[in-house]
Amino acid sequence: MPVTMPYDLPARAILEAENIFVMSDERAGHQDIRPLRIAILNLMPLKVTTETQLLRLLSNTPLQIEITLLHTATHTSRTTSAAHLESFYSTFDEVADRHFDGLIITGAPIEKLEFEDVDYWPEMTRILDWTRTNVQSTLHVCWGAQAGLFHHYGVGKHEVPQKISGVFEHRLTGSTSHVLTGFDDVFLAPHSRHTDVYAADIEATGQVDVLATSDEAGVYLAATADGRQVFVTGHPEYDADTLAREFRRDTDQGVAVPVPAHYFPGDDPAAEPRNRWRGHGHLLYANWLNYCVYQETPFDPSRG
Template sequence: MPINIPEHLPARELLKEEKIFVMDEGRATTQDIRPLNILILNLMPEKERTELQLLRLLGNTPLQVNVSFLNTATYESKNVSKNHLESFYTTFEHVKNRRYDGLIITGAPIEHLEFEDVVYWDELKQIMDWSKTNVTSVLHICWGAQAALYHHYGIDKYELPKKLSGVFSHQLTDPTVELARGFNDIFHAPHSRYTSVSIEDIEQDSRLQLLAVSEDAGAFIILSNDGKQIMVTGHLEYDACTLGEEYERDLKKGIDIDVPANYFPDDDPKREPLNTWRSHTHLLFSNWLNYYVYQETPFEWE
């Protein structure tokens, strides 16, 4: 959140040089405050788990947030009860005439498909196009990030030789960017995917900034210059146990899968993993809500 300090305090200019959010007294006394309206397009199969992970993060800020859940009309999830969807979710047809302060588009375990072969691709494109004028900022996660890069910027995904699964070290390219406020220069984050996107393609697009990158996991945090599109290729929202449960699930399916890298202590699946990314997860969501949603969204949508 911003700080309001006397206009001529010597520390003021130094703070501004360090990109600390300093608000002038005029704005502080006239700023209207209301709850933020956040829409979550939940494409994950285990919807209730994803709901808990995301709500835990959205609820850990000083801001009041109203959350609504969206599911696809062109595909019905098989891993959640119809009663749950009918009770807590709606479809795009019922929200397309509304405006939202923020939108989260989750990942989906369908990266082996070409985007055009995804059953709900046309519906998702419609939602992404709608978001450009009806949403202040959109946070895309994993496959959702790849879908956004492809649809908005023409950057396609490519298949990896094997599944990228584990917790990897990442480095910031610019710690003064507001989305990374409070991040360590080096931090950890989990990934779980079969595809990736080209760092070179991202760096060559003048509309995008590559904010965090990993030597092992590639491009991680990408944002548009206007802050309206934020793409995170990994799963900072994951609980400590999630990668391990995915690993056990793949083994039961007979998939030839490696032990998630840098995840289990001593790479021993019998040992309980530790969450080494939690603090940066909360920072990312808090920074997104504050700098890219709350400080930018209009008090009244026209």
């Protein structure tokens, strides 16, 4: 089944060219189906790129999904046009009285800032508090995962000596969470961050289980037992060339960053990287939609 999105959203044409089934909101209105209502709080600078990456993963299930794109009202984007935000995005205040089956909170390139120093942190805490009553399950990604762990459970982040960047092997921790259904015992996933969260701090909460870790990149996946809070510290949504574009952006700006590990063939930045994590990225999002959202959400989300 398709993801429902506005007809003129830029991501739509890209996904249709990839033979991904998308549907206009007009056509969806004629179907006698209650679609899952999924919101995406997009904190990334290149919002169109992130929209496309996430919608690609959300499309690969038998469920019909209605997307609401959100941006922060207390931060002005310098990399996405005001016209795009006006056409396709809402602010939190515009949806605060609604209930959603699921919410995705993306990463943001602000990891080195203390949470309280982020200009939209007060708005972010309002959103995180709101998810407890108005969202069936929230999927936090990268900085979004760190923000959620900190606000809900007091888990701090720690700056690392060298940026964690690359495609790393991960192993399951033995948890029986449905989020892991179908996962290989060892799987690959990309990371791109300057800070880390510690497995011991997460486990010490007594409320969040660590589900998958990497010897090199640390915690990758954690969740509450009821699946209402899921935390992914990496970027399973990344395209094959995303880490390469980030690396070249940083080096062009004179920023000293390591060559992404286990990413370029032969560790040669001139070589074309390949996507070796796509399957598990799709599986993670499908499991989240099925087990944490669809199987748990009431038919009338306002009664959740």
